[in-house]
Amino acid sequence: MPTPSVIALVAIALVGVASVVIGSLGVRVARSTSDFLVASRTVGAVPNAAAISGEYLSAATFLGIAGLVLREGATALWYPIAFCAGYLALLLFVAAPLRRSGAYTIPDFAEARLHSPRLRRLCTALVLLIGWLYLLPQLQGAGLSLTTLTSLPSWVGVLGAGVLVVLCVVAGGMRSITFVQAFQYWLKLTALTVPALVALALFLGGDRELDRPAAPEFPEATTIDVRTPVELEVVAPTPLEARGEVDGAPVDGPLVWQPGLHGVEAGTELRFEAGTGVPVPAGTPATDREWLEPRSGPLNLLEIYSILVAGIAGTMGLPHVLVRFYTNPDGRAARRTTVVVLALIGGVFVLVTLMGLLSRAFTPQLLVDGRTDGAVLLVPTAALGDGWAGWLLGGLVSAGAAAAFLSTSSGLVVSLAGVLFTDVLKGKLRDFRLAALLSAIVPVAPALLVTRLDLALTVPLVFAVSAATFCPLLVLGVWWRGLTPAGATAGILVGGVLSAIGVGFALAGSVPEGAVGVLLLRPAAVAVPLAFLTMVVVSRATRRAVPMDAEHTLLQLHAPERLGLSRDRLSREPS
Template identity: 85%
Template sequence: MSTPALIALVAIALVGLASVVIGSLGVRVARSTSDFLVASRTVGAVPNAAAISGEYLSAATFLGVAGIVLREGADALWYPIAFCAGYLALLVLVAAPLRRSGAYTIPDFAEARLHSPRLRRLCTALVLLIGWLYLLPQLQGAGLALTTLTRLPSWVGIVGAGVLVVLSVVAGGMRSITFVQAFQYWLKLTALTVPALIAGALFLGSDRELDRPSAPTFAEATTISVETPVRLEVAADTALTARGTVDGRIVDGPLTWAPGVHEVEAGAELRFEAGSGVPVPAGSPPTDREWLEPHTGGAQLLEIYSILVAGIAGTMGLPHVLVRFYTNPDGRAARRTTVVVLAMIGAVFVLVALLGLLSRAFTPELLVDGRTDGAVLLVPTAVLGDGWAGWLLGGLVSAGAAAAFLSTSSGLVVSLAGVLFTDVLRGRLRDFRLAALVSAVVPIAPALAVTRLDLALTVPLVFAVAAATFCPLLVLGVWWRGLTPAGASAGLLVGAVLSCVGVGFTLVGQVPEGSLGVLLLRPAAVAVPAAFLTMVLVSRVTRAEVPLDVDRTLLQLHAPERLGLSRDRLDGS
């Protein structure tokens, strides 16, 4: 194993070890069900904000956002905007009322609000679906990071991440994970800040440009092995040497690509000389100047709307994010937590967007073989060269990547285990540990079996599912007295079906072109309004089923804690 690979592996192992050790500290203080599920509701605003930021800033953020900026340019900036705006909506609409509900999980909230065991079971199933769908790209991100950095097979990273997450969670539940995720947030922030500052300084001191009317160029002769079929676009005549199947015919020697789209089959090898233009994935901006300009026409405008809806509404519906607000002492602390989170995640999104921008200058070759998700991991050695400085900086970034997939995976496993513990096992604390093990093991098999997915595609799909299901339930449940169990159930089912259609098409890789393909990949623009509308219409038809204590429940959700009307105070908890 090479020196940089060994350094990266050691950095990842140290992060895993530190996470397990910090998590084990929770054993000393986690003794009750409340400790394991919501840390006894004693987490302050700043520590909770660091933990929320740690779990929210996933492998998709750490790796995927920079990758999509590298590929799509200005249009990709809508992703971090949507993800940050989601916390603003969460602050205004649901953070404090959700905390005052006294619930442990989303199914808890649904039953407390609407008194329907059937609705609770449906919510339980959706929590598990969303959680496992979100764990899939996290585990694949772990495999991608390990393969990119060390050349070890991806299954080692997938299985290793699963084991580390289980060890962290079973130690002390939510209380332990709070400490672990706060540590991982600060590590990720450091691992992004240092390379961003170094790469930015070196870029400003060089003659590199990002506003040329031509494609980015290879700094040196580069050979690229294509592992999956790709469609590449060039803006000008491009000379290369190819071996394999290109444009439907077997070639072995020099050729010249005319401007347009070219198809390259898996197993092909492409060699470009220094100064040659870099081909880009078909549909992406082929020149740097186009890459810097936003495009808002036709299907692209529809995609932007759907990204915004999914990011904003999806944040309000992610179970592992919502469960964090149950750990605050009261609703006021929940609001303060959300404000701090906005600052923390905003800083990280600025850094990953900057690294995506800089990767266009330093690692444009990633556009050819589709490894754009690895941009953050490869920028250090591209900037500082193949020496100890680049290797050590790469080790720091490797540690940050490990923290990214471990923190979000841990949060997901805690939220899934909480639902399995309260709604399926209904047992003792050892059953929580069993639930955590099941929660982590289930997605490992599909993560190993499914071809590596583009993080920039799969994570927004999970946000879309959350947006079309739990966002309408929470917003209407908190603010509309007319919601009924039948209306809530119908809306959840409609939102789940419409959003999951896109998940299915993405997993099989069969998505048509045009607006229909955009809506399949980004279903939130249709699924979220449909879910809201269904909940309202069915509730109107079944208005006789409005719970008799709805006014009392809404008073508990909205009354300030000092009045003593929250569910916690009334229950004596």
């Protein structure tokens, strides 16, 4: 096995071992149900912020944002803006009241607020759906990292990530994972900062340019194996050698692509000489100058608005993010935590955006075969060359990638296990470990069987489902006394169905052109307003069903803790 692969494997293995060891420390202090579910609500603002940041900055962030910037250019910057703004909305509308609710899970909050077992069951199903949908790209990100960096098949990464996550979670639940995720955040920050600064220095000291009215160029002779059918665009006559099927005809030898679109089937091998213009996926900026300019037009604006709605509202409804605020001692600490999180994740988003920009200069060949999600992993060796310096820097990035998918996967498994434990199994503490095992196993099969999905496509869809379901429930549940069980249920169903349609079309890979296609892939612009509207209209129509203690509950959510109105809703301890 080549030396770079060995270094990458060692780095990934070290992260896995360190995560399990740190997680095992939680066994010494995790003894009660509260320890496993919310770390007994004793986590301070700064360590909790680091843990939330480690959990939130998933493989989609570490790998996907840079890949989006490489492919889409300036337009892709709306994604990190939306994801950061979501925490500002969380700070303003949800963080402190949610902590004061005394709930352990979103279904627990729903029943505490509206006293509806049916609504609680619906929320339980949604938490599981959102969590498993989000786990799917994390596990596939683990497989992608292993395949990109080594010669091992992707299924090894998927199974390995699943095993490590279960080991971390069952050791000590939320208390263990808090330590692990805080460690993984600082590792991810280091793994991005060092290579980004090194590659930036080499870029500024070289002769590469990113403001030319031409396509990016291959830095050296490059052979690309196309694994999935792709339609590519070139802006100038492009010589190459091909073996396979191109433009609907078999080829085996040299040819010249004229400006326009060209179809390449799976299994085709393409070879380009150094200095040749890089073909780009159809519909993406074909020249560097276009890449630096935000796209305009009605469809692009519609997509941007939907991305912003999904990112901002979706963050407020992500179960694995919300459960973190239950671990704070009080509402004030929850607010402080959110402010620190904004600073921590903002720094990482700046770094991954920079890595995406640098990947356009150092690894443009990824545009051809669609492996743009691997840009961050390959920039170090592309910038420093084939030597120990590049290999070691690549090993550091490998460790950061491992931390990315492990931290988010661990948080997701904890939140899912909490819901299964409190709403389905309803047993003793050993059932929490069984719930953690089930939470991790369910998405493994789809991750192995489904063709690898674009991280930049699947994660925003999960945000859209969250935005169209839990965001309206939480915002109206916290701020409007007129919400009724029927209104909440109807709004969740409307938002859930509309966003689920988009998920189905995306997984099927068949999306029509035009505004309909944009809304299917980015359904939040329609699904979120309709979910809010449905909740309000149905609640107005069923106003007699407003819970009698609604005003008291809202007082509990908004009153300072020193008044003694807050309470924990789960008193069950293990035996």
